[in-house]
Amino acid sequence: xxxxxxxxxxxxxxxxxxxxxxxxxxxxxxxxxxxxxxxxxxxxxxxxxxxxxxxxxxxxxxxxxxxxxxxxxxxxxxxxxxxxxxxxxxxxxxxxxxxxxxxxxxxxxxxxxxxxxxxxxxxxxxxxxxxxxxxxxxxxxxxxxx
Amino acid sequence: xxxxxxxxxxxxxxxxxxxxxxxxxxxxxxxxxxxxxxxxxxxxxxxxxxxxxxxxxxxxxxxxxxxxxxxxxxxxxxxxxxxxxxxxxxxxxxxxxxxxxxxxxxxxxxxxxxxxxxxxxxxxxxxxxxxxxxxxxxxxxxxxxxxxxxxxxxxxxxxxxxxxxxxxxxxxxxxxxxxxxxxxxxxxxxxxxxxxxxxxxxxxxxxxxxxxxxxxxxxxxxxxxxxxxxxxxxxxxxxxxxxxxxxxxxxxxxxxxxxxxxxxxxxxxxxxxxxxxxxxxxxxxxxxxxxxxxxxxxxxxxxxxxxxxxxxxxxxxxxxxxxxxxxxxxxxxxxxxxxxxxxxxxxxxxxxxxxxxxxxxxxxxxxxxxxxxxxxxxxxxxxxxxxxxxxxxxxxxxxxxxxxxxxxxxxxxxxxxxxxxxxxxxxxxxxxxxxxxxxxxxxxxxxxxx
Amino acid sequence: xxxxxxxxxxxxxxxxxxxxxxxxxxxxxxxxxxxxxxxxxxxxxxxxxxxxxxxxxxxxxxxxxxxxxxxxxxxxxxxxxxxxxxxxxxxxxxxxxxxxxxxxxxxxxxxxxxxxxxxxxxxxxxxxxxxxxxxxxxxxxxxxxxxxxxxxxx
Numbered sequence: 001x002x003x004x005x006x007x008x009x010x011x012x013x014x015x016x017x018x019x020x021x022x023x024x025x026x027x028x029x030x031x032x033x034x035x036x037x038x039x040x041x042x043x044x045x046x047x048x049x050x051x052x053x054x055x056x057x058x059x060x061x062x063x064x065x066x067x068x069x070x071x072x073x074x075x076x077x078x079x080x081x082x083x084x085x086x087x088x089x090x091x092x093x094x095x096x097x098x099x100x101x102x103x104x105x106x107x108x109x110x111x112x113x114x115x116x117x118x119x120x121x122x123x124x125x126x127x128x129x130x131x132x133x134x135x136x137x138x139x140x141x142x143x144x145x146x
Numbered sequence: 147x148x149x150x151x152x153x154x155x156x157x158x159x160x161x162x163x164x165x166x167x168x169x170x171x172x173x174x175x176x177x178x179x180x181x182x183x184x185x186x187x188x189x190x191x192x193x194x195x196x197x198x199x200x201x202x203x204x205x206x207x208x209x210x211x212x213x214x215x216x217x218x219x220x221x222x223x224x225x226x227x228x229x230x231x232x233x234x235x236x237x238x239x240x241x242x243x244x245x246x247x248x249x250x251x252x253x254x255x256x257x258x259x260x261x262x263x264x265x266x267x268x269x270x271x272x273x274x275x276x277x278x279x280x281x282x283x284x285x286x287x288x289x290x291x292x293x294x295x296x297x298x299x300x301x302x303x304x305x306x307x308x309x310x311x312x313x314x315x316x317x318x319x320x321x322x323x324x325x326x327x328x329x330x331x332x333x334x335x336x337x338x339x340x341x342x343x344x345x346x347x348x349x350x351x352x353x354x355x356x357x358x359x360x361x362x363x364x365x366x367x368x369x370x371x372x373x374x375x376x377x378x379x380x381x382x383x384x385x386x387x388x389x390x391x392x393x394x395x396x397x398x399x400x401x402x403x404x405x406x407x408x409x410x411x412x413x414x415x416x417x418x419x420x421x422x423x424x425x426x427x428x429x430x431x432x433x434x435x436x437x438x439x440x441x442x443x444x445x446x447x448x449x450x451x452x453x454x455x456x457x458x459x460x461x462x463x464x465x466x467x468x469x470x471x472x473x474x475x476x477x478x479x480x481x482x483x484x485x486x487x488x489x490x491x492x493x494x495x496x497x498x499x500x501x502x503x504x505x506x507x508x509x510x511x512x513x514x515x516x517x518x519x520x521x522x523x524x525x526x527x528x529x530x531x532x533x534x535x536x537x538x539x540x541x542x543x544x545x546x547x548x549x550x551x552x553x554x555x556x557x558x559x560x561x562x563x564x565x566x567x568x569x570x571x572x573x574x575x576x577x578x579x580x581x582x583x584x585x586x587x588x589x590x591x592x593x594x595x596x
Numbered sequence: 597x598x599x600x601x602x603x604x605x606x607x608x609x610x611x612x613x614x615x616x617x618x619x620x621x622x623x624x625x626x627x628x629x630x631x632x633x634x635x636x637x638x639x640x641x642x643x644x645x646x647x648x649x650x651x652x653x654x655x656x657x658x659x660x661x662x663x664x665x666x667x668x669x670x671x672x673x674x675x676x677x678x679x680x681x682x683x684x685x686x687x688x689x690x691x692x693x694x695x696x697x698x699x700x701x702x703x704x705x706x707x708x709x710x711x712x713x714x715x716x717x718x719x720x721x722x723x724x725x726x727x728x729x730x731x732x733x734x735x736x737x738x739x740x741x742x743x744x745x746x747x748x749x750x
Binding site (some may be wrong): 003015032033035036038082105107108109110111113129131 | 612615616643668669670679682683684685689690691693696697700708710
């Protein structure tokens with residue numbers, strides 16, 4: 001008779017945040033709201049992702065990306081921020097690294113902003129309020145594409 | 147065994163013997179004060195309490211009858227208890243608010259003026275003692291009893307005896323002689339618009355009309371002032387003939403008030419302006435300078451008036467840009483305005499050149515729609531409209547309180563250009579000192595007086 | 597305020613609150629107010645520009661703010677600290693942004709400025725007597741009044 005030990009853990013799922021080699025994906029979270037940064041952090045860490053840095057404005061985001069490159073797998077980018085907004089920051093990061101994976105996060109769902117960011121190279125766009133399932137889905141989707 | 151004995155027995159078994167009596171609270175009264183003493187009335191007789199100051203004086207009644215009061219449409223007699231009981235009362239300012247107890251006895255409602263109303267006090271009927279002449283300044287037959295509560299002594303009045311029919315008649319005749327005559331404050335009459343003589347037409351107007359004016363305001367928020375008094379008085383004469391018996395002349399409820407006001411409304415209220423009225427308006431519109439015509443249409447309701455006027459302007463001034471601010475404080479009515487649609491036949495002739503067919507019927511084309519901004523706005527609040535060429539405010543002023551009317555009218559004056567025009571209700575009129583009539587019945591069009 | 601602007605704000609408030617609080621939200625009757633003084637104790641302000649000029653204010657008591665922030669963070673917060681402020685600010689931002697998005701779809705161009713949070717007892721804010729639309733929202737955490745004062749750019 002086959003027992004549970006004979007089968008690989010069917011009911012246990014691999015946390016999405018881990019790469020095939022077992023190390024976590026490294027994420028840079030960019031948002032000027034302490035609340036949103038905390039929320040994204042919680043969602044991602046619960047699935048095994050590693051939030052290696054947080055930035056509170058576009059300028060800081062570009063700096064940190066350049067610093068941590070090439071050890072950044074993903075960036076979540078808020079759009080409305082002081083000093084430099086997310087769209088501009090996206091542009092800079094894409095110029096620096098054409099393979100950068102950036103997901104835009106915003107409360108504004110205006111079509112032109114979505115289009116603009118995708119044209120500039122963002123891989124996806126999430127509208128706030130953040131839904132845990134949706135965030136994880138989109139993140140996983142972006143990271144799988146190679 | 148009475149409650150008291152039971153209590154004493156229980157406590158005898160050790161411990162302290164407390165003299166507390168467990169009493170049932172079975173009598174509640176509303177307490178108030180008259181000339182510094184505390185009184186109470188059975189709460190079953192008290193309908194409500196109110197603060198009021200506008201009593202319509204009724205001549206030829208006893209001094210303790212302060213007049214009548216309009217309590218949400220019901221006319222009730224108001225009695226000043228201090229005068230009734232010969233108690234000293236402080237002379238208040240004419241307009242000061244009095245404290246009223248609203249009492250119900252059988253089917254009749256009365257208002258009673260007292261010095262101040264305190265609270266509801268509950269006592270046990272066992273504690274009420276019969277009145278002793280020494281307790282009251284008031285004739286003993288009106289006192290049900292006396293009770294002490296939390297260190298205060300309350301004299302409980304017997305409302306039934308006070309308002310008994312026979313007693314009243316007897317008292318009225320006795321008291322009428324030798325009682326100081328109560329001098330009423332200046333009679334409530336129409337508030338004047340700016341510049342008009344206060345004493346004007348009021349003195350000749352009979353009391354009945356005042357009742358009607360009060361009721362119109364209470365039920366329909368229609369305020370009679372110089373703007374519409376002429377109409378109200380004329381309508382009153384008509385109404386009397388219609389209603390014949392004096393009892394039926396009174397406006398007893400909302401239906402009566404609405405029936406009275408029915409002929410007041412300007413033509414085509416709440417509908418598209420008919421071709422006749424529209425043509426009359428058009429013929430009175432002068433040439434306009436400049437390139438834009440800015441209009442404000444407060445009280446636009448569902449928008450019929452606004453669209454009608456927009457079509458008239460569009461045709462009359464083909465070279466001008468038209469901009470109409472249409473506002474109303476009725477959110478439900480104005481919400482449907484921007485997208486109104488009907489069958490073709492519903493639209494009058496002069497509107498038809500501006501229609502397009504849509505999914506739900508015919509509606510106005512983009513040219514007309516773009517000319518109008520519908521806003522949810524209360525005319526009593528500030529608004530940013532300035533430098534207006536035309537204001538269309540039909541039957542709006544009459545439904546504002548007298549103070550609001552003058553404020554809004556002076557607002558209109560400020561917001562209009564020097565050459566501005568004001569279109570009001572067909573039965574409304576403006577003071578000749580500030581406004582010049584350039585219309586023709588039923589179009590009440592005015593320009594600013596030079 | 598233009599009638600077309602009203603629904604987007606009402607819907608956005610309802611949708612966002614329902615989603616972030618995961619509870620039954622009820623809308624009270626809309627009305628107009630002539631002074632724009634916050635009455636409840638905590639006010640989050642988002643500026644509006646574009647086709648209109650003005651602002652949206654979210655007014656609530658401190659207790660409600662703490663309760664809302666607690667619900668949104670999934671933990672009991674009892675001090676009015678930076679996290680609570682950031683949370684309420686973000687709530688104001690989300691509701692306004694959703695309304696602006698809806699308005700955009702209707703053809704109206706609005707922009708929003710970053711939100712600001714004000715707290716205090718007996719606060720008084722007067723913007724030269726502008727008329728405001730009040731949308732009262734009842735939540736299990738308490739009442740939140742959404743106060744919109746905008747006018748057309750002439």
